[in-house]
Amino acid sequence: MNRFNRLVQKQYSLFRLGPIGLIASQLLYRLIRWYYHCDIPYTLNIKGVYFCHKGFGIVINGNSKIGKGTYIQHGVTIGSRDDTNAIDAPIIGENCYIGAKATIIGCVTIGDNAKIGAGAVAVKDVPPGATAVGVPAKIIMK
Template sequence: MSYIFQDWNANKGNLKGRIVMVLFRLARPASYNKLFRIIWLPYLAFYKLLVEWFMGIELPHWTTVGEGFYLGHGHALVVNGCTVIGKNCFFRHSTTLGNVRREDGTYTGSPVIGDNVELGSNVCIIGEIRIGNNVRIGAGSVVVKDIPDNSIAVGNPARVIKTLQPLQQKPNYELDYEHC
């Protein structure tokens, strides 16, 4: 039960964020087992309809999201399903995390976001980008290159303007390659 509510406290005072993250955590186990996915298909359809179509938040159930995820103003969030998001991250509205379609029709990898990352509104992170731990990215930034740990980045293209004192060690990611 604690798995389902692992983002509850992070979204205190944010009912929409709480609802979306509980629904996401309920849908997530369907990405581990094909039989469970078939049994859980009606719920996955409900999740897609409510969260993506009505709430305007594209957060596929197979996306890897660490605990303590805060969904600020939860609207117009687009996350590629192969993106990896670390623990205690804070994403604001109109944020896009995606891959790049090459001229030959293939796609690049998706972003990997470290722990304790805060994204301002309208941030775009495109391609196989790595965002370190304890990073802040300012509103309207377009990230096309890796951002190191303990940094503040802003602009289009985003550039590091300040380095902060280290807070935590690097996360240990478990990638879900079945859907990527």
């Protein structure tokens, strides 16, 4: 596990400790945002998620859910269409692969063991075990 993965997981662990941990997690969040150019909220539980290439440019909505064993490349955006709607966040299953510069937007469910290709824009659900590529993402293999 690289240093970036440990820092991101540490900020969530600190957040759960209480008021002092909250301050420490906010400082760690700002460091990650400044150095790695990432916006990964400290309230997001991403234990078991692996970021490769030190995670440069990753943006994740704080309301999204990401399963264990998911592998996320650099430049990935996982977000909602509207900041005010918490229900509109993506749900990503376990053991998924999300390629570089991929975008997952809206109330989308990515099934377990699914793959999202590099540069794909997923705006519809992807079933378990499927591979989706393109803009908008189309399923090419199940």
